[in-house]
Amino acid sequence: MSLRLADLATCFEGVIPSIIATAAADGMPNVSYLSHVVRVDDDHVALSNQFFAKTAANVRANPQVLLILVDGLTGAQYQLDISFVRSVDAGPLFGRIARQLKASSAQVGMAEVMRLRSADIFRVHTIAAVPSPGGTTPVVRPAPDLMALAGAVAAIERQVSAEGVIDSLLAAVRQILGCDHALVLVPDVPRGVLITMGSMGYARSGLGSEVAMDEGLIGEAAVSGVTIKVSDMSRVRRLGAAMGLEADEAENASRSVAFPVLPGTMSQIALPMLARGGLAGVLFAESTARLAFRDEDEAVLQILAAQAAGALRAVEREADTERAALPVGAAKPGVGRGIRVVHHRFDDSVFVDGVYVIKGVAGLLLRQMLHWHQAEGRNVFSNRELRLALGARMPDIKDNLETRLLLLRRRLEEKGAALRLERAGRGQVRLVLEGPLVLEAERD
Numbered sequence: 001m002s003l004r005l006a007d008l009a010t011c012f013e014g015v016i017p018s019i020i021a022t023a024a025a026d027g028m029p030n031v032s033y034l035s036h037v038v039r040v041d042d043d044h045v046a047l048s049n050q051f052f053a054k055t056a057a058n059v060r061a062n063p064q065v066l067l068i069l070v071d072g073l074t075g076a077q078y079q080l081d082i083s084f085v086r087s088v089d090a091g092p093l094f095g096r097i098a099r100q101l102k103a104s105s106a107q108v109g110m111a112e113v114m115r116l117r118s119a120d121i122f123r124v125h126t127i128a129a130v131p132s133p134g135g136t137t138p139v140v141r142p143a144p145d146l147m148a149l150a151g152a153v154a155a156i157e158r159q160v161s162a163e164g165v166i167d168s169l170l171a172a173v174r175q176i177l178g179c180d181h182a183l184v185l186v187p188d189v190p191r192g193v194l195i196t197m198g199s200m201g202y203a204r205s206g207l208g209s210e211v212a213m214d215e216g217l218i219g220e221a222a223v224s225g226v227t228i229k230v231s232d233m234s235r236v237r238r239l240g241a242a243m244g245l246e247a248d249e250a251e252n253a254s255r256s257v258a259f260p261v262l263p264g265t266m267s268q269i270a271l272p273m274l275a276r277g278g279l280a281g282v283l284f285a286e287s288t289a290r291l292a293f294r295d296e297d298e299a300v301l302q303i304l305a306a307q308a309a310g311a312l313r314a315v316e317r318e319a320d321t322e323r324a325a326l327p328v329g330a331a332k333p334g335v336g337r338g339i340r341v342v343h344h345r346f347d348d349s350v351f352v353d354g355v356y357v358i359k360g361v362a363g364l365l366l367r368q369m370l371h372w373h374q375a376e377g378r379n380v381f382s383n384r385e386l387r388l389a390l391g392a393r394m395p396d397i398k399d400n401l402e403t404r405l406l407l408l409r410r411r412l413e414e415k416g417a418a419l420r421l422e423r424a425g426r427g428q429v430r431l432v433l434e435g436p437l438v439l440e441a442e443r444d
Helices: 005-012 053-061 092-106 146-158 162-177 216-224 248-254 295-321 361-376 383-393 401-414
Strands: 018-023 029-034 037-039 044-049 064-070 077-088 118-130 181-188 193-200 210-212 228-230 267-275 278-287 339-344 349-352 355-358 380-382 419-425 428-433 437-439
Touching: 005 037, 005 064, 005 118, 018 053, 029 053, 037 092, 044 077, 044 092, 064 118, 092 118, 092 216, 092 228, 146 162, 146 295, 162 181, 162 193, 162 278, 162 295, 162 401, 181 216, 193 216, 193 278, 193 401, 210 216, 216 228, 216 267, 216 278, 248 355, 267 295, 278 295, 295 401, 339 361, 349 361, 355 361, 355 401, 361 383, 361 401, 361 428, 361 437, 380 383, 383 401, 401 419
Parallel strands: 339 437
Antiparallel strands: 018 029, 018 064, 037 044, 044 118, 064 077, 077 118, 181 193, 181 278, 193 210, 228 267, 267 278, 339 349, 349 355, 380 428, 419 428
16 A cells, blocks of 8 residues: 555654755755654645755755655654655745744744744655664554544533633543643733633643743744644743742742643643634643644644633623622621732732732732722622723723633632632622731732
8 A cells, every 4th residue: 555645644743853865966965854844735745944055955956855754653764755846935834834833943942043934845756664674563542532522512512601611621631632731821912911711730720820922832823823733842942941930939029920831741732712713712732742632633622622712702791791680788797817908000910918819900800899899898799890890991801801700719719818709690700708808008
C-alpha cells in the first residue's frame, strides 16, 4: 500500500525537526533542519522559510528537493521527493504557519526574531519509508468516544450558570480525552487581557491570573480566532514559568495572580471559544506527554469549546434579563470581628483583611455591593442593577458579567475571606458576611 501524506500526521507536529536536502546549480549539496513542515493537502507540503539563504538559493536553482520527516511517536522516518511550486508571504496558509511559529517562539522570548518571511509550497511526488534496523513500534491510541462527547455536549447545554458551563467543559476534557490539566479564560477587552475563570488539575488554581492578548499560545488563539498547538514543549519555555509569584505575599505586593504551571509539560493547545464569531473565551489544555493532542482530539476540543461558548452567551443573556423581585428588608448585621475591606481606585483592586483578592471589573463589582450593603443594609443584588449602577465605569461586559461574579466568588472562597458570595437565583447574587463590615476610605 502506497503511503499518503495523511498517514504521516504525527510527522507534522514539529516534535523532531525535519531535514531538507538541496543541491546548487553545480551539484554541491546542502542539508538544513526545518522548524515547521505543514501538510497543505493530499499532494503538497509547505516549508517555513526563515533564515536559510543557501537553501532558498538552491531551491531556486534546482527545484528538485529531498525532505525527511520523522514520526515524533515512533521515530519512523520517511523520505519525500518534492519539487518547488511557489512561495507565499500572505494569505490563510502563510498566516497559519506564522501564527504557530510566533506563538511557540514567544515562549522563549524570540517572537521578534523567529519571524516567518515566507512559506514555500512543494509538490510531493513520492513517499517512501526509510528502513530502520531496529524496526519501529506503532503507537495505538483509542479514538475519542463519540457517545461520551454527545453526552458532554448535552450536559453543557443543560447548565443555567456560568459556573456550571465552565465546570462541565473542564469535566468533559478530563472524561473524554483523559487530560487532567486545563483552564478556561475569558477576555477583558478594555484591559487587553484574558482572565483565568476556571482551572483543573493544578497545585495552585491560578484563578484570576491574566495573559495579555496576543501573548503566547493563549493570546494568539484569542486574537487570531484559530487553534494554536505545540506538541513538544521541550523546545520552548513554558508560559509563566519565570513569573515567580507563588505565595500570597507576592500577590499582595504585585496585585497579580501567578499563572498556573504544570511541571514537565510537553504538549499544549489553546482553542478560541467562539459564538457567532464573537470571542467568549479560550480553552487551554496541556499534558506532560508529547503529541498528546492528535487531530481527532483537537476536533473534540473544538466541539466542546464551541458548545461552551454558546452556553456562556445564553447564560449571560438570561441572567441579564431576569426581573425577579429582590428580597425586601435589611440583612442581619454581622457579629464577631470586623471585616476590613480596602478598595484602590487606580486598578479597582480589593483587599480583605489585608489580603489581595481581586482587581478590575470584579473588584469594582465587589466594591459596589459592599457600598449598597453598608448604605442600605441589603445583601442580595441583581446583574441588571449592578450594570446600571456602575454606568460609564462599567466596561462593555454584557457577555461576561456572570463570569466576573463567578471569579469573584471563587477568589473569595480560595482566600478564605470572611465574606463570600452565593447564587441567590438566576441573575442574582447574595453577599454573606461573617462579621460587621469595615469599609475603609478608597485609596489611590
